[in-house]
Amino acid sequence: MYGNNQILKLEKLRKVFGGVVALDDLSFEVGTETITSVIGPNGAGKTTVFNLLSGYLQPTKGAMIYKDRSLQGEKPYKIASLGIGRTFQNVQIFPDMTVLENVMVGRHLRSRTGMLFSALIPSFLRPEEKRIREDAVRCLAFVGLEHAADTPAGSLPLGNQRMLEIARAMAIEPDLLLLDEPASGLNSRETIAMGELINRIREKRVTVMLVEHDMELVMEISDRVAVMNFGRLIAEGTPREVQENQEVISAYLGE
Numbered sequence: 001m002y003g004n005n006q007i008l009k010l011e012k013l014r015k016v017f018g019g020v021v022a023l024d025d026l027s028f029e030v031g032t033e034t035i036t037s038v039i040g041p042n043g044a045g046k047t048t049v050f051n052l053l054s055g056y057l058q059p060t061k062g063a064m065i066y067k068d069r070s071l072q073g074e075k076p077y078k079i080a081s082l083g084i085g086r087t088f089q090n091v092q093i094f095p096d097m098t099v100l101e102n103v104m105v106g107r108h109l110r111s112r113t114g115m116l117f118s119a120l121i122p123s124f125l126r127p128e129e130k131r132i133r134e135d136a137v138r139c140l141a142f143v144g145l146e147h148a149a150d151t152p153a154g155s156l157p158l159g160n161q162r163m164l165e166i167a168r169a170m171a172i173e174p175d176l177l178l179l180d181e182p183a184s185g186l187n188s189r190e191t192i193a194m195g196e197l198i199n200r201i202r203e204k205r206v207t208v209m210l211v212e213h214d215m216e217l218v219m220e221i222s223d224r225v226a227v228m229n230f231g232r233l234i235a236e237g238t239p240r241e242v243q244e245n246q247e248v249i250s251a252y253l254g255e
Helices: 046-053 076-081 099-110 123-143 158-170 188-203 215-221 239-243 246-253
Strands: 006-017 020-031 035-039 061-066 084-086 176-180 207-211 224-229 232-237
Touching: 006 046, 006 207, 020 046, 020 061, 020 207, 020 224, 020 232, 035 046, 035 188, 035 215, 046 061, 046 176, 046 207, 076 084, 084 158, 099 123, 099 158, 123 158, 158 176, 158 188, 188 207, 188 215, 215 239, 224 239, 224 246, 232 239, 232 246
Parallel strands: 035 207, 035 224, 084 176, 176 207
Antiparallel strands: 006 020, 006 061, 224 232
């Protein structure tokens, strides 16, 4: 078990782009099997945190410790194999592939042979390919998209595309799931469904960390909330504690 029941620890994380400081000695921890929301005004550095954690960027300095293991220098595919799943603010799916095939791409990370070899499907691999397909169908059922398995992914409405991204991320069997603005562009009914899904993910003993602007959703589902402004952590605590923090109020209202 990783120390103090924390699955992730950020220690004085700093990221500089040219002369712009995107993250400024950011430090906080994420508890195992919790829902932690990262909030803040636009440009606060929230998505930069996710890009560092998933290996798309490397920190200028500082540490990212996941299950007592440093993530520095690891490639995105390696980080995914360690059990960190990811969705994106702008949905990233394979639009010309079916919904089921999109999820199977994620599931191949847990196969013995990988997607490239399985694409040829020689006879000795067919049992494993069948298992991958069955697992992908279960992931679709979990998010309520099993009925659309054979539909081209690009034809889905935005709300279902976001659910598809989550299904694909869940296919890698993550212990930590990073959701980048999962409610962006959703209507109120879809946002409620997204909140219910995130709670079900946590019930599967998956830790969830999300960046989100919908404060009603954040306050409804979060165990902890971390608030960023200009690359710094300005507050961290329960939803109620954060709501009552004067520095947080000032950051959002511009006082």
